[in-house]
Structures are given as C-alpha cells and as structure tokens.
Amino acid sequence: LSKPSQVSSGQKLGPQNFIDETSDIENLLKEEEDYKEENNDSKETSGALKWKEDLSRKAAEAFLRQQQAAPNLRKLIYGTVTEDNEEEDDDTREELGGLFRVNQPDRECKHKADSLDCSRFLVEAPHDWDLEEVMNSIRDCFVTGKWEDDK
Amino acid sequence: MATQAHSLSYAGCNFLRQRLVLSTLSGRPVKIRKIRAREDNPGLRDFEASFIRLLDKITNGSRIEINQTGTTLYYQPGLLYGGSVEHDCSVLRGIGYYLESLLCLAPFMKHPLKIVLRGVTNDQVDPSVDVLKATALPLLKQFGIDGESFELKIVRRGMPPGGGGEVVFSCPVRKVLKPIQLTDPGKIKRIRGMAYSVRVSPQMANRIVDSARSILNKFIPDIYIYTDHMKGVNSGKSPGFGLSLVAETTSGTFLSAELASNPQGQGAAVLPEDLGRNCARLLLEEIYRGGCVDSTNQSLALLLMTLGQQDVSKVLLGPLSPYTIEFLRHLKSFFQIMFKIETKPCGEELKGGDKVLMTCVGIGFSNLSKTLK
Known part of the structure; x- marks a missing residue:
C-alpha cells in the first residue's frame, strides 16, 4: 500500500517542480531582458559592460591587498617571543637509566642562535640585471628616470 | 644581587x-x-x-x-668613557665588525672618542671601512652628530688572512640626538666607488673599474670610481683587491654594495672583471631594495631613532634584514620601544621593491656623562 502512495506523491511533486522550474526560467529570462534594457541605457550614457572591466581590476587589487597583508611585519617581529628559559631545558629532558640525558637534535632557533653575527643583508635570489624588464624596474630611482609631477 | x-x-x-x-x-x-x-x-x-x-x-x-x-x-x-684608545682587532673579522658597534656608542661617551683600530680593513664578511665611511657617517650627520673632529681615516689597508690595516676613527659627543624624518629617498644623481688593490698589480683596480662601469652606465652617466693602490707598509700583509660602490641620491641617501677577492690561499682566484660586474649588480639589487638607509645601516638608524629626543622619528627602509629584525626585538626588550611598521607597496612606479615605513617616538636618551664646558 505504501508504494503507490509514494508514486502518487512523486507524480504530484513532478508537475509542481516543473512549474517551479519554468517560473524560475521565466524569471531569469525577465531579468536578462531587464538587464539588456539596462545595458542599452548604459551604452548610451557611459559605455558598455563597465562593471566587467572593473571586475578584473578589483580582483587584482584584492589579490595585492591580500599579498601585502600576508606578511604582517609587526606580528612577525614582535609576535614571537624568543626568550631563553633556563629551567625548561634542564627539567624536561628525558633521562636514560637515570644517568644519561637524551641529547635532542638542534631545533631551528637553536641553530640560528650560534650562527654568524653579521649585519650584511645578503641577496638570496638575485635578479637577472641583463633583462630589459628587470632593468626597467628601477629606472625611476635615477635622476634620468621619470619625475613626479610636483617636482 | x-x-x-x-x-x-x-x-x-x-x-x-x-x-x-x-x-x-x-x-x-x-x-x-x-x-x-x-x-x-x-x-x-x-x-x-x-x-x-x-x-x-x-x-x-x-x-x-x-x-x-x-x-x-x-x-x-x-x-x-671614550678618550684616546688603540685596539688590535682580531684578523678573523674585519674592522667593520668592531666599527659598527663603535658607531652606535661613540656619540654617548664622556670624552670624545679617538680610536686607532688595526686589523682587516676589507673582507668578504663584514661591511668594509670604505662603505661605513661612505654610508654610516652621513647617516650619523642626519642625527646632528657632526663637526670637524668627526672622521674615519684609512691609514693602511689590510686584507685577510694577514691583516695589517689601520684606521683612525674620531667622533664628537652629543648630549641629545635630533629626531629624523627620512621618508623621501630622492633620486640617484651619482655613483661613486673605490677600487682598491694591495700587493697585486695596480692594473687590477683599473680592470675592476672598466667592468663595473659597463653595467652602471646603462642607468646613469655620472659615475666615478677611484682607484686606490697602496704600497709598502700601507698595503698590509696579504694581497687582494676589491670594489665598493655607493649611489648618492638628491636627498642625501647613500646606498652601497661591495665585493672583495677571496683571501690568499682560500677558494679559487677571482677575475677582477667578474668582481666588478658582480659588484655593480649588487648595487642594483641594493637600489631595488631602496629606502632612505642602506641595508647595512638599518639597525644603526633605528637605534639612533630610539635614543632620540621625545619626538616622532620616521624612516623609510627597504625590506628589513634578519639582523635588523632581531635588533628590533632587542630594542623592545632593552628600551621597551616598539616601532610602528607600515608596508608601502611600490605600485605602478618603477622604483624597485616594496618599502617599509618605520615610525617611533624617541625615549629621550641624554648623555649625562658628557662634561659641560
């Protein structure tokens, strides 16, 4: 007895769905028509598809903004507290048979702690200064480059 | 205790x-x-x-x-305390290693410091005396440390591993430092350099100059690279040669780069042509980083800003070096000073990479031991 009822309910739902879909499509079509009309209006006034042009620029700007936000310098510099806690490494180390201590492999910061004390900022990934576009990237740093309007 | x-x-x-x-x-x-x-x-x-x-x-x-x-x-x-001092530096590091710290301390002595340092003037690790003379001294002048007695003189050149160089550094004392506002690096108007050679053919320096010019001439015509060939006792104990380049801007910023030949008996021989070209490229890298202070002197500028009068100091820097980042952490723990750090994107301009604007209020450090005359 349950099977037919399900079928009937399915049949009932079918047309309803269909109606919904058609109405949806109708709505969409209407919107599109409306939109086309708007487009026609804007063509006359301020040029076609202005929002689309903006889109790529906006995306580029948003991407750049995100890129800049990613290395939050203040957090990078002041966020991590690298204090030297004397007690910790004496107590928490495992002991083997109550006599030997397990010598943990050097962590990254430990390795850094004993590296060379030098103020020079070495260039890690040098640019290829023979390329025209790389050379152009610093053109305006020189007096021979382009000047700002106010100077 | x-x-x-x-x-x-x-x-x-x-x-x-x-x-x-x-x-x-x-x-x-x-x-x-x-x-x-x-x-x-x-x-x-x-x-x-x-x-x-x-x-x-x-x-x-x-x-x-x-x-x-x-x-x-x-x-x-x-x-x-200061006064007249002589010091024999270890030849394992350059005199620059010692001089960098002296530059931080010298303005705050009781008596003006006049110090003779002996050792290695130019090596591959530390900033050379030439570069410090050309970049750090003008920076100190911005903070009001100036005068006739403010000088760094290279008496003898010494290359590793033997050393044998000698420099004289004298610096006046100041009670307080001026705050600085260095936000516009200006445009590079000239490039100066020093090609030095000791205990090798003096022709080496000329070969360096030609190759360095060949690259830099594409950007600016005003280039002059001095050649400095020291002889006899003034040439130290080891042979070697090198080049230091400094770009000067319209607003008095100095950006530098340098290279030195491998120490005698270590590594392969370096061609002076290669050294000149590579050093010129390093200078272009430094220009790409940009800012109002050379990457070597970032920490010196930040220290003097911290110690300045209770006023706002601003400086535009290139990317912060690992040494500077650690220095900022140390400034926080010793002086409780935290900088305001703003990233300035380069945008459409052809002015190299992103810059960082550092702002702080000085702690009003005053040199109490300075004698009044």
Whole structure:
C-alpha cells in the first residue's frame, strides 16, 4: 500500500517542480531582458559592460591587498617571543637509566642562535640585471628616470 | 644581587654585538649562555674576545665574567668613557665588525672618542671601512652628530688572512640626538666607488673599474670610481683587491654594495672583471631594495631613532634584514620601544621593491656623562 502512495506523491511533486522550474526560467529570462534594457541605457550614457572591466581590476587589487597583508611585519617581529628559559631545558629532558640525558637534535632557533653575527643583508635570489624588464624596474630611482609631477 | 634580577638572558653567540651594545646604552646587565655549547670547539672565539676587550677599553667600571669553557658570558656595563684608545682587532673579522658597534656608542661617551683600530680593513664578511665611511657617517650627520673632529681615516689597508690595516676613527659627543624624518629617498644623481688593490698589480683596480662601469652606465652617466693602490707598509700583509660602490641620491641617501677577492690561499682566484660586474649588480639589487638607509645601516638608524629626543622619528627602509629584525626585538626588550611598521607597496612606479615605513617616538636618551664646558 505504501508504494503507490509514494508514486502518487512523486507524480504530484513532478508537475509542481516543473512549474517551479519554468517560473524560475521565466524569471531569469525577465531579468536578462531587464538587464539588456539596462545595458542599452548604459551604452548610451557611459559605455558598455563597465562593471566587467572593473571586475578584473578589483580582483587584482584584492589579490595585492591580500599579498601585502600576508606578511604582517609587526606580528612577525614582535609576535614571537624568543626568550631563553633556563629551567625548561634542564627539567624536561628525558633521562636514560637515570644517568644519561637524551641529547635532542638542534631545533631551528637553536641553530640560528650560534650562527654568524653579521649585519650584511645578503641577496638570496638575485635578479637577472641583463633583462630589459628587470632593468626597467628601477629606472625611476635615477635622476634620468621619470619625475613626479610636483617636482 | 640586585642587579642580577634586572639582567637579560640570551642563548647563543649570534647577535652578540647588539646585545652588548644595547646593554651598555641601557645600563642593563646581560647574560649570554650556551655560546657554541654543542660545537667541537665551544665557547667564545678570538674575535668576540677582542670585541669584549674593546668594550672594556672604552668603558669605565664594566664587569665581565666568562666561565672556564667560554660558553657563558656575564656583562655588567660601566659608563662610556671614550678618550684616546688603540685596539688590535682580531684578523678573523674585519674592522667593520668592531666599527659598527663603535658607531652606535661613540656619540654617548664622556670624552670624545679617538680610536686607532688595526686589523682587516676589507673582507668578504663584514661591511668594509670604505662603505661605513661612505654610508654610516652621513647617516650619523642626519642625527646632528657632526663637526670637524668627526672622521674615519684609512691609514693602511689590510686584507685577510694577514691583516695589517689601520684606521683612525674620531667622533664628537652629543648630549641629545635630533629626531629624523627620512621618508623621501630622492633620486640617484651619482655613483661613486673605490677600487682598491694591495700587493697585486695596480692594473687590477683599473680592470675592476672598466667592468663595473659597463653595467652602471646603462642607468646613469655620472659615475666615478677611484682607484686606490697602496704600497709598502700601507698595503698590509696579504694581497687582494676589491670594489665598493655607493649611489648618492638628491636627498642625501647613500646606498652601497661591495665585493672583495677571496683571501690568499682560500677558494679559487677571482677575475677582477667578474668582481666588478658582480659588484655593480649588487648595487642594483641594493637600489631595488631602496629606502632612505642602506641595508647595512638599518639597525644603526633605528637605534639612533630610539635614543632620540621625545619626538616622532620616521624612516623609510627597504625590506628589513634578519639582523635588523632581531635588533628590533632587542630594542623592545632593552628600551621597551616598539616601532610602528607600515608596508608601502611600490605600485605602478618603477622604483624597485616594496618599502617599509618605520615610525617611533624617541625615549629621550641624554648623555649625562658628557662634561659641560
């Protein structure tokens, strides 16, 4: 007895769905028509598809903004507290048979702690200064480059 | 002990100089443990011991305790005294290693410092005396440290491993420092350089000049590279050659780059042409980084801003070097100063990479030991 009822309910739902879909499509079509009309209006006034042009620029700007936000310098510099806690490494180390201590492999910061004390900022990934576009990237740093309007 | 409680504790030999310098300026004792504790040859090296001896010479009443293996150092700073001093630097590091710290301390002495330093003037690791003379001295002048007695003179050149160089550094004392507002780096109007050669053919320097010019001429015509060939006792104990380049902007910013030949008996021989070209490219990299202060002197500028009068100081820098980042952390722990750090994107302009604007209010440090005349 349950099977037919399900079928009937399915049949009932079918047309309803269909109606919904058609109405949806109708709505969409209407919107599109409306939109086309708007487009026609804007063509006359301020040029076609202005929002689309903006889109790529906006995306580029948003991407750049995100890129800049990613290395939050203040957090990078002041966020991590690298204090030297004397007690910790004496107590928490495992002991083997109550006599030997397990010598943990050097962590990254430990390795850094004993590296060379030098103020020079070495260039890690040098640019290829023979390329025209790389050379152009610093053109305006020189007096021979382009000047700002106010100077 | 009462002072022990205020002391700051660090581990490892890295950043030893900035810790000791900031300790001296702030008066807070510092304890450094585990200096190369895990290495086959543990403890302080000769050049670090020499640095500590130098600090002892220019201060009065410092207490220095080093344990038997040299892995732990306790430093309780005395008063900066200054006066006429001579010091034999270790040849393991350049004189620049010592001079950088002296530049931080010299303005705050009781008596103006006049110091003779002997050792290696130019090497591949530390900023050379030529570069410090061309970049750090103009920077100090921006803070109001100026005068006839303010000079750095290279009497003799010395290359590693033998050394044998000699420089004279004299610096006047100041009670207070001027705050700075360096936000516009200006445009590069000229490039100057120094190609030096000691105990090799003087022709080496000319070959360096030609190759460096070939690259830099594409950007600016105003280039002059001096050649400096020292002879006899003035040429030190080891042969070598090198080049230092400095770009000067319309607003008085100096950006530098340098290269030196491999020390005698270490590594392959370097062609002067290659050295000149590579050094010119390094200068272009430095220009790409940009900012109002050379990447080597970032920490010096930030220190003097911190110690300035209670006023806002601003400086535009290129990307911060790892040394500078650690220095900022140390400034926070010694002086409780935190900088405002703003990233300035380069945008559409053809002016190299992104810049960083650093802002702080000085702590109003004043040199109380300076004698009034």
